[in-house]
Amino acid sequence: MIKKCIGCGSILQDKEENKIGYTYSLDKDLCNRCFRIRNYSEYTKMDRPNNEYIDIIKNINKTDDLVLLVVDIFMIPKNIDEIFKYINNNVLLVLTKRDVLPLSIKNENIEIGIRKKFKNIIDYELISSLKNYNLDSLFEKINKYKKSKNVYVVGFTNAGKSTLINKIIYNYSDSNLEITTSIMPSTTLDTIKIDINDNLTLIDTPGLLVENSLMDKVTSKELKKIMPKNEIRPITYQIKEKQYIVVEDYIILEVSDVSLTIYASNSLKIDRKYKIKEYYSNIHDLKVNNQLVIEGLLYINFNKETNVKIYSKYNIDVYSRERLW
Ligand SMILES: Nc1nc2c(ncn2[C@@H]2O[C@H](COP(=O)(O)OP(=O)(O)OP(=O)(O)O)[C@@H](O)[C@H]2O)c(=O)[nH]1
Ligand SMILES: [Mg+2]
Incomplete structure (x- = not known):
């Protein structure tokens, strides 16, 4: 057996x-x-090859079961829309880790951004598994939208899928099962069925891999610093002549004549410098409209369109996107 x-x-x-x-x-x-x-x-x-994880997600398509798409609100991956290529099921979007986003960002504004970005969802909920925030409301929505007993939980790796399921088990079932969760990517490796009650079975799935993310390049000790643990304190710099923003030993950002605000874990060491002695070999030269993303590390909002140069220790994705809120 x-x-x-x-x-x-x-x-x-x-x-x-x-x-x-x-x-x-x-x-x-x-x-x-x-x-x-x-x-x-x-x-x-x-970990397993990403295509094996994709095959697991594609299989959900054969059912008309409800899908919970769990997304880390701070680290929305570049290729998040990819999931909608694999599934046609009803999708209830769950934005999690609300606790790490500054409270000064209004939920109403997040909602406007989300409605604009995610067109193919039946509804969404903004939660924090850690703080038990909005879990009752999410649980009601799951019961409202599910068409059958099975509800799949999908997303990218490290989004917080298994942590959410553990919270639902704890809050709403008699079971004392616990799925393994961790700060490192690819913790869940295959589907896990959890009976919450006679009418609801949650199915955890392995997260799809985020391409070219810093998450895959660092040790668990480093990841503990990179992943925000509590409410992010944004850092704003008014930059006149050419200056450099240095984030630990991961990236150097070269900018001039702009105002910028960095959203990153409070544990990271971030400095402003006027001179740099040593650069990194991965260089990105790009025009940023209003938001710059360093995949798996941070994002930066700019007050206007600007040219930036980024020197990165690792070969990771660096790109400009339209800010959502
Ligand atoms: N701050 C905060 N951290 C969270 C929250 N939910 C999950 N995490 C953390 O996010 C990390 C990843 O959580 P997991 O539940 O293992 O993520 P997953 O989506 O199951 O990841 P895979 O199994 O790799 O697909 C862990 O360090 C969790 O503690 C939350 O609501 N707030
Ligand atoms: Mg998991």
Whole structure:
């Protein structure tokens, strides 16, 4: 009989120690990797090719089950729309991690931006799993829109899908199951079915990989600094002559004659400099309309269209986009 790890969904096996699903005894419910993440916060990188994750999402198309698309409101990936290529199901958009976005950004403005960006959704909810914010309202919407017992939870890696499901289990079911969550990408490796009640089964799925994201280049220790833990304090600079903004040892931004506001984790070291001794080899020269995104690290709002030069330690996506709010 096939037995799946209750933490990450992978099929348990006791043969190959370095492969997915390894456990030294098939009597266990957790694979070794999940056991180590949970008990020692020790993460072993163990991912599958992105096309296998895409195939899992595509399979949902064969059903008319409701889909919850979970999106990290601070790190909306560049290719977020890709998901709509794979599924035609009804999509309830769940914007999560509201707790890290500054409260000075009004929910009404977020709603306007979201309605403009996501045209193919039946509804949306702005939540924080961490703070239990709007979870009752989300749970009502799930019950309102679901067409069948099964509801799929999809999104990009690290969006907070499994954390949300754990919260729903805790709040609204008698079960004490817990899915493995972590700060590193590709924590969930296969589908995990969770019965919330007789009429509702949530199905967790592995997150699609974010292309060229800093998330994939750094250690878990670094990621702890990069991922905001609490409300972001935006940093504004008025820049006249040519200056440099340095973010840890990840990027150097070269700008002049502009006002900019940086949204990034409060734990990151951000400095303004007039001279730079050493640059990085990945160079991006681009015109930014009003928002610059460094994938997996931060975004910066500009008061006007401007030319910027970015030196990046790693080969990651750097691009301009229309700000949503
Ligand atoms: N601040 C904050 N962090 C959150 C919230 N929800 C999840 N996180 C964090 O986001 C990280 C990723 O969470 P997961 O639930 O493992 O993400 P996932 O979408 O299941 O990721 P994959 O399994 O890789 O697809 C963890 O460090 C969580 O603690 C939230 O509401 N607020
Ligand atoms: Mg997960």
